[in-house]
Amino acid sequence: MNNNTINDITKLFNTIERTSNEYIDVLSSITDVKISNYQIFINILFIFIIGIIIYILYRDYVYRIASKMTRCSDLNDIIDFNINKNDNSYIYVIYIVNINNINNIFKDYVLKLELNFIKEETKYLLGDFNIISPLLFSPTDNISKFGNAFSVFDLKEKKKKYVDYYNDGKTYYIDKKKIATKKFKYYITTSKNAKLTDEASIKLANFVKKYGYNDNIDLYPIYNILYAIENKKNMEY
Numbered sequence: 001m002n003n004n005t006i007n008d009i010t011k012l013f014n015t016i017e018r019t020s021n022e023y024i025d026v027l028s029s030i031t032d033v034k035i036s037n038y039q040i041f042i043n044i045l046f047i048f049i050i051g052i053i054i055y056i057l058y059r060d061y062v063y064r065i066a067s068k069m070t071r072c073s074d075l076n077d078i079i080d081f082n083i084n085k086n087d088n089s090y091i092y093v094i095y096i097v098n099i100n101n102i103n104n105i106f107k108d109y110v111l112k113l114e115l116n117f118i119k120e121e122t123k124y125l126l127g128d129f130n131i132i133s134p135l136l137f138s139p140t141d142n143i144s145k146f147g148n149a150f151s152v153f154d155l156k157e158k159k160k161k162y163v164d165y166y167n168d169g170k171t172y173y174i175d176k177k178k179i180a181t182k183k184f185k186y187y188i189t190t191s192k193n194a195k196l197t198d199e200a201s202i203k204l205a206n207f208v209k210k211y212g213y214n215d216n217i218d219l220y221p222i223y224n225i226l227y228a229i230e231n232k233k234n235m236e237y
Helices: 002-030 038-086 099-104 128-134 143-148 200-215 220-236
Strands: 092-100 113-116 121-126 151-154 158-164 164-167 169-173 185-189
Touching: 038 200, 038 220, 092 099, 092 200, 099 185, 121 151, 151 220, 185 200, 200 220
Parallel strands: none
Antiparallel strands: 092 113, 092 185, 113 121, 151 158, 164 169
C-alpha cells in the first residue's frame, strides 16, 4: 500500500510539472509579440482549463487513495471476523426462506447455499418438494422461459450456475421472478448456523439475492473475501 501511494503522488506531480512546462512554453512563445485582447482571453481560458485539470487530477487521486484504504480496511475486517467469529473457515451459509416459514429457517427453507471460499466451492440444497414446488418450472415446457431460472455464483468456475432440481427424470429450475419478491427472506450464517451480522456477510447475502435475479452486477462482495484470504496467506509468510 505504501509503494502504491508513493507512485500515485509521483504520477500526480509529474502530470502537474508537465502541464506547467507546456504553459511556460506557450508564454515564452508570445513574449516578443504584441498581445491582443483575444490572446489575453485565450491565455486566461488556458489557465482556467489547467486549473480544472489539476482539480480533477487531485480529486481522482484522493478518491483512489481513499478507495484503496477502504478496500484494505474491508479486507482486514474480513480476516479479523473469520479469525474471531467464523472459526477461520471462510464458509458462509445462506438460507432463502418464505416469510411464512421464518420460525424454522434451518428446516423449512427453499434453498440452502454454502459458499466455501477456502476450497472455492459452491454447494446448494433445495428444500422439501412441497415448499419449493410452487417456484419450479421446466424449460422444456417453454424454452424461452429458461432465462427466468434463478442462479448462484460458482466460486470454482467464476461464473453463474443455475439452481436445478431433478424429479421423475425431468429437470426443473427455480423461477427467479417468484423468489425475488418480498415473500422471501435471505439469512446468512456460519457453517454451524450462527447468525452473521458483520458488514461483509450482509453484503454477501444481498449479493446472492441480486445475483440470482440479475448476474450483471458488481462481484466485489465475492472477491473481497477471496482477496482477504490471499492477503492473510501473504501475511503468514
